[in-house]
Amino acid sequence: MQKTVSFVFVWFALVLLLAATVTASFMLKGPAGLAVSLGIAFGKSGLIYWHYMHLNEEEGLQRIAALGAGAWLLILFAFVCADYLTR
Template identity: 65%
Template sequence: MARALHPLLLVWFLLLLLLTATVAASFLFSGIVGFAIGVSIAAVKAGLIYWRYMHLDEEEPLLRIAALAAAAWLMILLVFLCADDLTRAL
């Protein structure tokens, strides 16, 4: 009978696959499409790290909601930062 991979090793392997996808996408796509693909892959990698390495899969639902709210708040701040930077004169 085959033994299943340890969950940490599985997530690590998925992160390596996503890293190769990021490198491949940087060579294949450029412009806004490449940026969108890169940010999407980065969000998936951050989600995997949040879920497994920060042990959110073992925590109670309230802590999961707090972590999701913190990530959402960070994204809101980054969007406003980009909007501020784009509206300033050079």
């Protein structure tokens, strides 16, 4: 029962964040808008990974496996940005 309540709270937070990202898209432009929308997307993903995808119940090895690909992607994006932003 306690889990059900926390799952519903997480869902509520996710919907609020969706409303926030749509609202922000009408108010912010350019890099600021991009930073806010990506920040909210990372926040939503964090909630989903932590609560719905059981990372809060897992130990170190599983957490590394779950987040490893994300870390590699950040390296890819760092090099892509380093390339295109310095041309």
